[in-house]
Amino acid sequence: MVSLSLWEADIISTVEFNHTGELLATGDKGGRVVIFQREPESKNAPHSQGEYDVYSTFQSHEPEFDYLKSLEIEEKINKIKWLPQQNAAHSLLSTNDKTIKLWKITERDKRPEGYNLKDEEGKLKDLSTVTSLQVPVLKPMDLMVEVSPRRVFANGHTYHINSISVNSDCETYMSADDLRINLWHLAITDRSFNIVDIKPANMEDLTEVITASEFHPHHCNLFVYSSSKGSLRLCDMRAAALCDKHSKLFEEPEDPSNRSFFSEIISSVSDVKFSHSGRYMLTRDYLTVKVWDLNMEARPIETYQVHDYLRSKLCSLYENDCIFDKFECAWNGSDSVIMTGAYNNFFRMFDRNTKRDVTLEASRESSKPRAVLKPRRVCVGGKRRRDDISVDSLDFTKKILHTAWHPAENIIAIAATNNLYIFQDKVNSEMH
Amino acid sequence: MEFKLEAHRIVSISLGKIYNSRGQRGGIKLHKNLLVSLVLRSARQVYLSDPCPGLYLAGSPVPPPQPGEPAAGPPAGWGEPPPPAARAAWPEPETPPERPAGPDARRAVDAEPAAPGAGDTLQGGEEPAGGAAAEEEEMETGNVANLISIFGSSFSGLLRKSPAGGREEAEAEESGPEAAEPGQICCDQPVLRDINPWSTAIVAF
Numbered sequence: 001m002v003s004l005s006l007w008e009a010d011i012i013s014t015v016e017f018n019h020t021g022e023l024l025a026t027g028d029k030g031g032r033v034v035i036f037q038r039e040p041e042s043k044n045a046p047h048s049q050g051e052y053d054v055y056s057t058f059q060s061h062e063p064e065f066d067y068l069k070s071l072e073i074e075e076k077i078n079k080i081k082w083l084p085q086q087n088a089a090h091s092l093l094s095t096n097d098k099t100i101k102l103w104k105i106t107e108r109d110k111r112p113e114g115y116n117l118k119d120e121e122g123k124l125k126d127l128s129t130v131t132s133l134q135v136p137v138l139k140p141m142d143l144m145v146e147v148s149p150r151r152v153f154a155n156g157h158t159y160h161i162n163s164i165s166v167n168s169d170c171e172t173y174m175s176a177d178d179l180r181i182n183l184w185h186l187a188i189t190d191r192s193f194n195i196v197d198i199k200p201a202n203m204e205d206l207t208e209v210i211t212a213s214e215f216h217p218h219h220c221n222l223f224v225y226s227s228s229k230g231s232l233r234l235c236d237m238r239a240a241a242l243c244d245k246h247s248k249l250f251e252e253p254e255d256p257s258n259r260s261f262f263s264e265i266i267s268s269v270s271d272v273k274f275s276h277s278g279r280y281m282l283t284r285d286y287l288t289v290k291v292w293d294l295n296m297e298a299r300p301i302e303t304y305q306v307h308d309y310l311r312s313k314l315c316s317l318y319e320n321d322c323i324f325d326k327f328e329c330a331w332n333g334s335d336s337v338i339m340t341g342a343y344n345n346f347f348r349m350f351d352r353n354t355k356r357d358v359t360l361e362a363s364r365e366s367s368k369p370r371a372v373l374k375p376r377r378v379c380v381g382g383k384r385r386r387d388d389i390s391v392d393s394l395d396f397t398k399k400i401l402h403t404a405w406h407p408a409e410n411i412i413a414i415a416a417t418n419n420l421y422i423f424q425d426k427v428n429s430e431m432h
Numbered sequence: 433m434e435f436k437l438e439a440h441r442i443v444s445i446s447l448g449k450i451y452n453s454r455g456q457r458g459g460i461k462l463h464k465n466l467l468v469s470l471v472l473r474s475a476r477q478v479y480l481s482d483p484c485p486g487l488y489l490a491g492s493p494v495p496p497p498q499p500g501e502p503a504a505g506p507p508a509g510w511g512e513p514p515p516p517a518a519r520a521a522w523p524e525p526e527t528p529p530e531r532p533a534g535p536d537a538r539r540a541v542d543a544e545p546a547a548p549g550a551g552d553t554l555q556g557g558e559e560p561a562g563g564a565a566a567e568e569e570e571m572e573t574g575n576v577a578n579l580i581s582i583f584g585s586s587f588s589g590l591l592r593k594s595p596a597g598g599r600e601e602a603e604a605e606e607s608g609p610e611a612a613e614p615g616q617i618c619c620d621q622p623v624l625r626d627i628n629p630w631s632t633a634i635v636a637f
Contacts, residue, residue: 074458178462
């Protein structure tokens with residue numbers, strides 16, 4: 001088996017805030033999960049204004065070998081999803097290409113002391129020295145975070161898992177691979193229900209695959225999945241056991257003037273996210289982000305160009321495989337701003353109300369503590385301002401595929417290859 | 433004409449990707465391979481439907497007359513070293529059109545751009561510098577050669593079918609592309625005869 005170089009294993013492959021925003025989980029190519037916790041803001045230490053520190057690190061998945069197919073199974077964490085917190089412990093689901101695992105994260109800050117039969121190091125006491133009985137008491141200790149695997153949901157998928165989504169009922173979740181979507185119960189690992197199957201009888205007839213899926217945030221019977229053809233299908237689990245027939249099909253007709261060899265690739269949806277309100281969906285394809293209204297299937301209500309200057313470079317981007325990059329997208333807490341990544345460590349934000357957009361860069365130089373991010377601009381010929389970057393000098397190896405937005409506040413997490421940037425907007429919550 | 437050249441280039445890049453995907457860690461990525469095969473299909477359609485003279489594969493200085501081709505025949509300058517712009521995307525710009533036999537697939541690639549005027553229409557931003565291009569193209573055409581042996585001789589219109597895996601002789605090339613009608617499958621393996629060669633990319637996995 002080929003193992004990853006030390007550098008490659010650190011490449012962040014997913015980023016996810018929990019439901020309160022107190023915790024931030026990242027997964028990487030080496031199968032590890034790192035959880036950050038936000039320090040509570042305190043007047044005593046004004047410098048640590050709610051910053052995120054490492055809370056726990058654990059190895060979630062290991063590389064495996066499928067002997068039957070002679071295939072290596074990558075340990076890369078494709079997605080992490082937090083479960084809503086139901087008690088003192090936190091739980092999350094992490095998945096690689098084939099196996100989903102449920103992890104429980106607990107804190108231990110007390111330990112019992114004063115045992116009768118063993119001493120503080122745990123060694124059995126000489127009974128002749130024991131003259132009286134004592135009741136062990138709990139004494140405080142340094143905080144220890146313990147992570148344990150509670151469930152392993154294996155053998156549910158033939159193809160590569162691309163997404164998982166926890167249902168609002170907090171009892172079930174779904175996992176999607178290229179051709180199928182399965183519904184699991186969080187407590188049952190030995191079976192799952194197949195709810196979508198788009199595998200054709202003859203694989204030669206294959207024309208599209210599932211690229212992402214998500215449960216509706218409020219209606220536990222509804223979910224959406226996106227396809228490589230650029231369409232979205234909203235499915236209702238009450239309608240039938242096998243949701244091959246969609247309730248709604250969201251599809252925008254192709255613009256014939258933009259047709260090229262690569263039209264199909266760039267229309268493939270790489271990510272789909274419901275808005276917090278549940279009224280809208282956000283999709284990302286190679287060049288745009290689109291907002292869809294659940295009540296309108298014919299076309300998106302808003303389309304934003306992420307990096308349209310790449311449209312004339314598609315052939316080169318096909319050659320160097322960049323055209324296959326899967327960018328994610330995110331809503332802010334109030335669904336008024338959407339965010340997505342791009343190349344050269346740039347990421348873009350679009351304010352849906354003011355229709356203004358901004359390009360920012362995640363880099364060490366621009367990210368000294370409390371520095372203000374400077375808007376960047378890509379120039380496409382013509383007049384060039386001083387700090388502009390020309391399209392030809394963009395670094396396509398620096399791509400921001402994974403971004404996350406705090407559920408309530410203006411705090412964003414940006415994964416730039418093997419670095420995690422967390423930006424907080426302290427001054428105001430409005431977009432400039 | 434420009435579409436035909438670009439189409440062929442895209443075909444060879446796509447085949448290279450499919451070939452390389454077989455060795456990828458984690459197994460073949462179905463999504464990516466599907467997209468590549470769709471590009472392959474589009475490029476092949478353009479390649480076969482572009483009504484311009486076929487791409488002669490051995491740099492023969494006097495291409496045979498084509499049906500539908502204007503009386504002027506191939507554009508002037510055929511057989512001469514093409515303008516530098518045309519060669520920028522292909523290796524070895526100084527090589528004259530007729531060269532000693534090299535790697536099989538490379539001949540196919542090198543001989544094609546001997547059509548002046550093609551260079552003008554190649555997309556400006558995508559031509560690597562000469563030296564780098566030589567190495568890049570070498571790898572890609574090497575992949576094409578490998579794929580040809582994998583898929584048998586199911587490539588019609590690109591290379592003439594030959595038991596040696598594609599080696600052409602200059603004098604036998606007169607009827608090259610015309611002998612293979614678009615869509616005709618030249619294949620010595622009966623089982624593949626009925627399968628569209630491009631869709632075998634998916635089936636092969």
